[in-house]
Amino acid sequence: MKPEPRGKVENxxxxxxxxxxxxxxxLLEYRALRAEYGELVAVKDLSFAVSPGEIVCIIGPNGAxxxxxxxxxxxxxxxxxxxxxxRGRSIDRxxxxxxxxxxxVQLFQDIQLFANMSVLDNVMTGAHVWxxxxxxxxxxxxxxxxAEEKRIRExxxxxxxxxxxxxxxxxxxxxxxxxxxxLVALARALMAHPSLLLLDEPYGGLVQEDISRxxxxxxxxxxxxxxxxxVEHLTDVVMDVADRVVVLHYGEKIAEGPPQRIRxxxxxxxxxxxx
Amino acid sequence: xxxxxGVIIPAIADxxxxxxxxxxxxxxxxxxxxxxxxxxxxxxxxxxxIALYSIVALGLVLLTGLAGQVSLxxxxxxxxxxxxxxxxxxxxxxxxxxxxxxxxxxAGLVAVPVGRAILRLRGIIVAGVTLTVNLVFFYLxxxxxxxxxxxxxxxxxxxxxxPHFMRYSTFVFYLAWLLAIVCLVLTLHLAxxxxxxxxxxxxxxxxxxxxxAQVLGIDVMHYKVGAYVVAAVFAGTAGxxxxxxxxxxxxxxxxxxxxxLIAIMVIVGGVTNPWGALLGAGLIVGITEFFREVAPILVxxxxxxxxxxxYGIVLVLCLLxxxxxxxxxxxxxxxxREA
Numbered sequence: 001m002k003p004e005p006r007g008k009v010e011n012x013x014x015x016x017x018x019x020x021x022x023x024x025x026x027l028l029e030y031r032a033l034r035a036e037y038g039e040l041v042a043v044k045d046l047s048f049a050v051s052p053g054e055i056v057c058i059i060g061p062n063g064a065x066x067x068x069x070x071x072x073x074x075x076x077x078x079x080x081x082x083x084x085x086x087r088g089r090s091i092d093r094x095x096x097x098x099x100x101x102x103x104x105v106q107l108f109q110d111i112q113l114f115a116n117m118s119v120l121d122n123v124m125t126g127a128h129v130w131x132x133x134x135x136x137x138x139x140x141x142x143x144x145x146x147a148e149e150k151r152i153r154e155x156x157x158x159x160x161x162x163x164x165x166x167x168x169x170x171x172x173x174x175x176x177x178x179x180x181x182x183l184v185a186l187a188r189a190l191m192a193h194p195s196l197l198l199l200d201e202p203y204g205g206l207v208q209e210d211i212s213r214x215x216x217x218x219x220x221x222x223x224x225x226x227x228x229x230x231v232e233h234l235t236d237v238v239m240d241v242a243d244r245v246v247v248l249h250y251g252e253k254i255a256e257g258p259p260q261r262i263r264x265x266x267x268x269x270x271x272x273x274x275x
Numbered sequence: 276x277x278x279x280x281g282v283i284i285p286a287i288a289d290x291x292x293x294x295x296x297x298x299x300x301x302x303x304x305x306x307x308x309x310x311x312x313x314x315x316x317x318x319x320x321x322x323x324x325i326a327l328y329s330i331v332a333l334g335l336v337l338l339t340g341l342a343g344q345v346s347l348x349x350x351x352x353x354x355x356x357x358x359x360x361x362x363x364x365x366x367x368x369x370x371x372x373x374x375x376x377x378x379x380x381x382a383g384l385v386a387v388p389v390g391r392a393i394l395r396l397r398g399i400i401v402a403g404v405t406l407t408v409n410l411v412f413f414y415l416x417x418x419x420x421x422x423x424x425x426x427x428x429x430x431x432x433x434x435x436x437x438p439h440f441m442r443y444s445t446f447v448f449y450l451a452w453l454l455a456i457v458c459l460v461l462t463l464h465l466a467x468x469x470x471x472x473x474x475x476x477x478x479x480x481x482x483x484x485x486x487x488a489q490v491l492g493i494d495v496m497h498y499k500v501g502a503y504v505v506a507a508v509f510a511g512t513a514g515x516x517x518x519x520x521x522x523x524x525x526x527x528x529x530x531x532x533x534x535x536l537i538a539i540m541v542i543v544g545g546v547t548n549p550w551g552a553l554l555g556a557g558l559i560v561g562i563t564e565f566f567r568e569v570a571p572i573l574v575x576x577x578x579x580x581x582x583x584x585x586y587g588i589v590l591v592l593c594l595l596x597x598x599x600x601x602x603x604x605x606x607x608x609x610x611x612r613e614a
Binding site: 074075076095096097098100101105106108112114115116117121124125126127128129131133134135138139140141145148149152188189192 | 462465473488489501
């Protein structure tokens with residue numbers, strides 16, 4: 001007799017194997033996804049999948065629906081129709097905060113650090129999904145709350161150490177440079193233990209030195225098993241970092257493949273890269 | 276409790292640059308706690324009123340200062356606490372302490388659906404809607420006169436069973452200040468916790484962002500409703516104590532003017548600082564008493580409702596010169612000296 005499978009995930013994998021089915025490899029899958037702002041169709045019947053551990057870049061001209069796609073994925077925007085599957089489970093009706101708990105965390109193009117909190121508190125906020133202390137325990141400062149707070153603070157200082165900003169922990173976001181703010185936002189997102197990071201133009205506005213620093217960080221995340229879906233304009237970066245590129249044009253996918261093939265795709269060159 | 280206060284008060288004072296904060300806070304606390312020994316009944320009553328207002332204002336600090344949600348309707352929950360407790364004692368014959376607890380619980384329970392409805396709204400409209408809810412509550416209390424006593428008020432509410440060795444006003448003074456300090460400590464704790472961060476993250480008035488909060492896994496609505504309920508529980512607590520203190524309540528004691536006054540206290544004291552709620556309550560009650568009791572003696576005759584004008588003037592002066600409230604004054608002075 002086979003040993004009893006333990007966790008839910010193992011259980012699912014076990015059942016698939018038992019049924020002789022090929023395990024579903026995609027971490028994230030779009031099926032005929034459509035998103036609209038009123039009259040405007042921002043994403044048109046889009047289908048593609050992202051495998052675990054991949055870095056996938058979405059490129060395309062302005063208004064191609066790239067940011068919309070990220071917002072639909074994180075749950076800030078409801079799709080009109082179609083499906084989003086995360087680990088084989090449909091998530092398109094799930095609110096954003098529950099998707100974050102599943103491991104889907106988005107970083108915005110304009111960073112959006114909380115201006116009313118110190119850098120440390122900003123990063124500590126990222127721990128929300130895996131912490132549990134509620135109103136009563138916090139208000140009474142029970143020992144469970146104190147212990148959890150200590151764990152959060154240590155983890156946050158660790159993340160700040162990783163991005164090299166530990167000594168700025170007590171400053172407010174306004175005192176930091178744009179590049180530093182981006183790193184704080186990344187540290188805050190990493191505090192949430194994401195399995196899928198959604199990045200919206202993470203390289204925008206960075207100087208060359210910060211660009212290499214960010215690339216190294218993203219590669220390191222990939223090593224740690226984080227899957228990255230990002231929108232990026234800088235062609236050099238995309239060609240360097242991406243495992244796969246998806247090209248959007250007016251909400252439709254016009255090409256998909258490894259960076260080298262995309263670079264020479266006629267349609268892509270004509271509509272986008274050729275500019 | 277005292278050990279915590281001994282740590283918290285000087286720590287806060289230090290952070291805001293109050294030199295000799297430890298000495299000053301111990302003296303202030305000593306003066307306050309011995310007040311019934313050297314002050315007359317009038318002074319004791321005034322300071323009990325300050326404590327009760329502080330409790331309501333602390334709830335609003337939590338709601339507006341942390342969660343970024345304005346409210347001009349805290350009188351509703353003050354009123355629910357007061358009326359439910361009064362009804363439970365007079366009509367159901369329950370002891371005042373138990374009735375007060377029921378009043379507070381009812382205030383908290385009512386806040387759940389009301390909060391869920393109101394907190395969907397954004398911006399200045401919330402002020403209008405909360406004020407409207409307060410007006411509706413006022414007319415409800417007036418019209419259900421068989422239960423509430425209507426416009427003339429609810430009379431003959433029994434007192435708490437106080438120990439025999441102290442005056443009733445002294446007992447209420449200590450009860451009110453005990454509750455105010457408990458609410459202060461709870462608010463300070465909440466502000467610096469996981470919950471405080473979740474509330475600040477969704478605070479649209481002060482640099483938070485609901486979208487960012489949500490993609491970090493924060494159910495913004497849940498925490499805002501939570502803050503609303505805590506604020507309601509604070510207000511209900513003050514209302515219930517007030518009912519058994521005064522033994523009389525009338526619709527005006529929890530009307531729109533009450534709610535606006537609480538908002539002024541919080542703005543004048545400093546909306547993001549729990550200590551500001553105490554300062555604001557002290558200042559506004561001080562102004563009220565000055566114009567009602569002291570001014571007539573000075574001018575040798577009855578005066579009009581000048582306190583209403585004074586509230587307005589203090590509010591405008593604060594918004595012009597101290598937009599972060601009275602509590603930011605020490606830090607400002609220090610910065611000026613250093614500059």
